[in-house]
Amino acid sequence: METQFYMPVRVIEGQGCVRAHAGLFADFGRRALIVTGKSSRGNGSLADAEDALRANGQSFAVFDDIPQNPTVECVRKGGEAARKFGAEFVVAIGGGSPMDAAKAIALLARQPGHALFSEEIGPDVLPMVHIPTTAGTGSEVTPYSILTRDDIETKQSISAPSLFPKLAFLDSRYTLHLPQEITVNTAVDAISHAAEGMLSVKAGEASDALAVRALSLLLSEYENLLSGMYSEESRRNLLCGAALAGMVIANTGTSPVHSMGYSLTYHCGIPHGRANGLLLPAFLKRCLQKDERRTRRVFDALGMDADAFARKMEALLGERERFPQETLRAWAEKTAKNKKNCAILFTEQELFEILSASVGK
């Protein structure tokens, strides 16, 4: 048994950290492409980053044409925008979509003809600074970019050490006014990352340590997630929990929960975090049957048993979406084909049963 741990992102956490460390942007070049969604204008994050760049005399252009689940087409446009502007680095601001898109854009800016899914990525990628404005994806500390592929009707990730951002700024003030639905869905995504990471063949002492802490931080906010009332401390706990969970999956990868979830998102528009949350309780229950010792550690970290966790997620997610059996069969088949990191192996039939128990009609 061998494990690896690699987390080369410098993470700075605290209120006002972008402005306080404006000088750090200067290390990456004279011209930045800012990749962001629309909401970064409202939460202060974009203004902080722009002011930091201006303070250093750096030029920047803003590329904010990022859909909810970024497509190959959108990142190719972004790569083109980066080249036209002569960007020497990328500043990603937003939730998972802009942060993931930014990674592919940073790649395509340097390697415009890159095939994305069927080609080694190598080191030639623009350096990146990530500023999350949601607390879920953990993209600011992972080497993954999850893109929507219409050709094979799912989401698929690209990954390389060069896709790790150089620097991540965590300022929970940017998340203070996130809508309740996004807050819950992204928190559930982070919970899923930490739990899935603990079940990975790649899990090691460091990733487990971070996963346990991530679950403790995230679950400590459960009552607030239910009520929709968040203090500044709550927002910080959620943002830090999500970043720790991101450090986990950066090393462990995810599990069939994410693979199955991609189908729910691609075909039915269920938000990514919610999709994982709908599937996670039944998945963990099945894991417990198949490998009690390993799975027990996850429930220990969650601080509850399988039934309690299922009830809590039920209360948080509300009424479930339901799909016919033949749809679930197709999703199970697609998931069974994917390479997994999960230490517990599932047959297509078992995946179908998890889907049925979670979102079956």
Next chain:
Amino acid sequence: METQFYMPVRVIEGQGCVRAHAGLFADFGRRALIVTGKSSRGNGSLADAEDALRANGQSFAVFDDIPQNPTVECVRKGGEAARKFGAEFVVAIGGGSPMDAAKAIALLARQPGHALFSEEIGPDVLPMVHIPTTAGTGSEVTPYSILTRDDIETKQSISAPSLFPKLAFLDSRYTLHLPQEITVNTAVDAISHAAEGMLSVKAGEASDALAVRALSLLLSEYENLLSGMYSEESRRNLLCGAALAGMVIANTGTSPVHSMGYSLTYHCGIPHGRANGLLLPAFLKRCLQKDERRTRRVFDALGMDADAFARKMEALLGERERFPQETLRAWAEKTAKNKKNCAILFTEQELFEILSASVGK
């Protein structure tokens, strides 16, 4: 409150990992200076590294003239050896002394006139691969090099991001036959790192997560540390616990325990880990009086209260060295002068009282 987390070392852990990943050495250049102590010849580590380098067609020279607590003189000689050989990278194999010396040698190889303690270090340092053969220092994952300064009669550290090794291989087989005294002293050093890190002004969610896990791994071996009987699993727990604790202090720094300990080591030859262990219980007890909430978290992670911890360390360390009051006054004075990372501040008198309670005649 702002925190940072930065841990850019790729850590690979597992039996046989050096040979399994021999190819990774090829990234760093054609000529390596191996910096090591004498015992790496007996535990298999040097042979594994040499074979890995040979397999890549890389040349190497061995510099093994490293005393127990490396001096400025020794690292200057090492830097000269690296330059003479035309080393493009450094492979450090051993305990804290060779690993720390290797960092200063990697610096001096590129910047021969560097003043060490009174000059910025900058990025121009040879890349390093570290292979620990003791489980304590954590040097394989820190940016610190602790050197003995005869001019000011203590140990002092140099530190820079460029002093982080690029790669660390953790193979607990190299620690299987460590003498009992070294095993205990190094384990106690690692316990001290994790505990001190949790009390640092720089402690954050990630460092705390790693500290809690480190303490859990290290304390799970307490009975074996007492009996001197170690399984392979024990050795792995100690090595992983020490590495996690190293990741902690890489981000948090240490506390007055280390500062005071340096005097015990410099003046009286008490091994570094033992010196920390002699001081830690009284230090933590005093911390508890001054900041109960913060210190309680450390005892929670240790899984015991202050008295139980003091008894356990007593049993592990055996009869204490004792020093006259005037000696302790001088050490307290020296410690009070040093800049600290500890969130709990101590007066010179309080430091004297901790020293008195720990090693007073």
